[in-house]
Amino acid sequence: MIQQLETVLKALGEPTRLKIVKLLSVRELCVCELEAVLGISQPRISQHLRVLKEAGIVKERKERQRSFYSLAGTLKTGEIASFAEYMRAEIAQLPELSPEVARLQNLDCNEAVRKCKNSPLP
Amino acid sequence: MIQQLETVLKALGEPTRLKIVKLLSVRELCVCELEAVLGISQPRISQHLRVLKEAGIVKERKERQRSFYSLAGTLKTGEIASFAEYMRAEIAQLPELSPEVARLQNLDCNEAVRKCKNSPLP
DNA sequence: AATTTATATAAGTTATAGCTTATATAATCC
DNA sequence: GGATTATATAAGCTATAACTTATATAAATT
Structure with missing residues (x-):
């Protein structure tokens, strides 16, 4: 997609x-x-x-x-709609983003936590 | 635009x-x-x-x-809408396309008529 | 103050996209 | 059947965009 x-x-x-x-x-x-x-x-x-x-x-x-x-x-419907659809789609259901989603979910709690998390904002 | x-x-x-x-x-x-x-x-x-x-x-x-x-x-409204709006707009009111519109209207009746018009299709 | 952290930017390189010129293909006309 | 017309494609060049590495800036930490 x-x-x-x-x-x-x-x-x-x-x-x-x-x-x-x-x-x-x-x-x-x-x-x-x-x-x-x-x-x-x-x-x-x-x-x-x-x-x-x-x-x-x-x-x-x-x-x-x-x-x-x-x-x-x-065109009038489909191509415009496809971007809207992409934005509307549940992110968890976009295969191309599955590694990113996994990392996003674990940002705060595993070894993938990065330097910027060592000085968390208030 | x-x-x-x-x-x-x-x-x-x-x-x-x-x-x-x-x-x-x-x-x-x-x-x-x-x-x-x-x-x-x-x-x-x-x-x-x-x-x-x-x-x-x-x-x-x-x-x-x-x-x-x-x-x-x-984003959700504007950017998607802007393409839809472009497609919906009256072509005559898009300044960037005014030379093309002029030529399009005169395709059949002035010196801008091109070779392909010399052998018109049925 | 010196160091670390977070981000931005600049320089250099590579890859991609667009344009021009030339040529190929295929239908039409004489 | 040779010439013309309409379109497509290929080759070479140029411009643009993306990525990497290095450096700059500025806030936060020690």
């Missing part, structure tokens, strides 16, 4: 890709239309679209020699 | 920082506690905390020689 979330956040955390996503929310666009609209090179667009596609944010539809991209249905 | 959103998404799109955010949702923690919990070096944690702080995701409270970090009140 954390892995997929990271992929989505990384994909969206780039200005050109944020623009593409917003433009695709207006309507489906092919690569050459995006090229004209954004005024940047075609390989650059294709590369960004690949990142967005791998993150599950956009989907592709081929028609003749064109590739049309549009928002994957999951 | 797009700039601030990008900063937040970049800050969250990193596994260690995602973990820190989740841990801080449990309770406020000082740097040395995070060090013990995450098992990574102190400078690495301080650096990640700086990124999160600059993005407005966490806030700092100094007590004696410690620095305690906690989620900024805006």
Whole structure:
């Protein structure tokens, strides 16, 4: 879960890709239309679209020699929700955080207690 | 808006920082506690905390020689909402996208029309 | 005052991401 | 079937981000 979330956040955390996503929310666009609209090179667009596609944010539809991209249905609900869901999730049920949770619980009572605990605050 | 959103998404799109955010949702923690919990070096944690702080995701409270970090009140609502808000916003009202919007509207009718429009699809 | 503790920052290195240029593929048009 | 159009991918370069090691600062302890 954390892995997929990271992929989505990384994909969206780039200005050109944020623009593409917003433009695709207006309507489906092919690569050459995006090229004209954004005024940047075609390989650059294709590369960004690949990142967005791998993150599950956009989907592709081929028609003749064109590739049309549009928002994957999951975007408006799913991708936003996935972060909210991560924050809402019970921390004990996130496998990626299990070692940290264990250490957090034992912060005060075992050999993992660290130097900063030797001078506890009031 | 797009700039601030990008900063937040970049800050969250990193596994260690995602973990820190989740841990801080449990309770406020000082740097040395995070060090013990995450098992990574102190400078690495301080650096990640700086990124999160600059993005407005966490806030700092100094007590004696410690620095305690906690989620900024805006996180659960604000940061998630900001992406939703970006997607909900009227595209014409996003200044960063005004050149693109202009080109998008004129795709079919002026000199900006590009090669791909010379062979329109059915 | 000297030492220890807690944190921050800076410098240097490595890894990753983004961009450009060039090329490949595949459909369409003449 | 050769040329054009649309897109993808690969190679090389540059910029950015992350990590490590070392050092600075400042409070607390002795």
